[in-house]
Amino acid sequence: MTTTVPSATAASPTADHDALIDRLPPDFRFGAATSAFQIEGATAEDGRTPSIWDTFCRVPGAVDNGDDGDIACDHYHRMPEDVALLAGLGLDTYRFSVSWSRVQPHGRGPVNPAGIGFYDRLVDELLARGVTPWLTLYHWDLPQDLQDAGGWPARDTAYRFADYAELVHDRLGDRVEHWTTLNEPFCSAVLGHVEGVHAPGGRSLADGVHALHHLHLGHGLAVQRLRSAARRPLDLAVTHLLGTSRPATDTPADREAARRADALGFRFYLDPILRGSYPRDLVDDLAVHGIEIPVRDGDLETIAAPIDTLGVNYYRSMRTSGVDESGVTHDAHGIPVTRNLPHGGLPVTGLGWEVMPHDLTELLLRVSRDYPGTPMVITENGAAYDDHPDAHGFVDDTARTAYLAAHLAAVSQARLHGADVRGYFAWSLLDNFEWAYGYAKRFGLVRVDYTTQTRTPKRSALWLRDTALRVRGASASA
Ligand code: FCB
Secondary structure: OOOOOOOOOOOOOOHHHHHHHOOOOOOOEEEEEOOHHHHOOOOOOOOOOOEHHHHHHOOOOOOHHHOOOOOOOOHHHHHHHHHHHHHHOOOOEEEEEOOHHHHOHHHOOOOOHHHHHHHHHHHHHHHHOOOEEEEEEEOOOOEHHHHHOOOOOOOHHHHHHHHHHHHHHHHHOOOOOEEEEEEOHHHHHHHHHOOOOOOOOOOOHHHHHHHHHHHHHHHHHHHHHHHHHOOOOOEEEEEEEOOOEEEOOOOHHHHHHHHHHHHHHHHHHHHHHHHOOOOHHHHHHHHHOOOOOOOOOOHHHHHOOOOOEEEEEOOOOEEEEOOOOOOOOEOOOOOEOOEEEOOOOOOEOOOOOEOOHHHHHHHHHHHHHHOOOOOEEEEEOOOOOOOOEOOOOOEOOHHHHHHHHHHHHHHHHHHHOOOOEEEEEEEOOEOOOOHHHOOOOOOOOEEEEOOOOEEEEOHHHHHHHHHHHHHHHHHHHO
């Protein structure tokens, strides 16, 4: 067995990728993912109230080109067509998210029949076509009214989330088995509250830390509620964005910075959920900033309510330095420098993200080693590239295809070394609203012409379809 995953520098999938991919088992899940705000549009229809992303899009300069989610892929009106497309691509699982303010306007109170009706029809449509629904309750679109009441930095939001989870489960739990509470709490907490580049646009480390604790708490409360309300066994999950943190060089300052980055960017997410504690070194690092995690009695037990699957989203990794551009290791307030840097010399995607499939293998093996016993699914992986459609709208996206092949091979490699990974969902089914980058950055397996809303599968979609078929067929006859 080889131990290195072939790089994605090749323009197309290589024989080495295929050989690894062919070792996946016949019941390995192949899916595609989307999220509500990124594709649905219809933001003011059927009783939906604004989310923090509707508000953020109106802030001048917040989103490239002033783009917003008002129409997006018009999926709200084209859902049956999109489900048919997905099924036609031979994908067995569809990961989508529910818009909280569509099903529970204002974030509290009774269900909105028209809003939940959309997801009710979506689930039925998927099941009718033999596609398994994989439902995410929260993909960043907090109802604006809850933001006005304090948002995730306020503890009450965790309880509102648990109520909402139960309300959605009450209507869909008879048909949906796979439930993911939250998508990437890192982005909600850090991009949204510390770096200010995502909704709600905050810039405070303390708010980010409070938000993350309450996201964890909301997750745990929702798991408990769903588990006790369930009328049949459920597969309960949370999805985290994970990467690796390597020191930029072997100096003590860089090694210590990598440790800090690992505590703040990796263990802060997995430890409370899978171990029932916050890392000691993280607590000490936050104390240097004068920040305490607002833990109350019983919180960690709630947060560590057992889950069945860990969703892993992977795009890229960085290396970490403890020295800033001018060679200084501490800022004027005595806070140690922690700086993420690219590795350099690697191929990059259209977002400038370095392509590092080997790190996906590494991180899956690390999770298996450090947090044994939780099966994983890759709930997102994919790449934005500068697509060039031909006269028929077809995109011959060999670079994206190679990216997907290299990462799927990396998953297979991890499995061969013992990681329990059960599925791979490409991000994304459709080109869509890529948050602060707007519509210019395209991640889809399927091209969307935003003027006509025409959908055209790209080469990568056809490759994934053929690969899924081959794995099922090849493995079935093996
Ligand atoms: C992930 C998000 C997803 C999409 C991809 C590119 O962080 O979960 O919505 O934006 O990145």
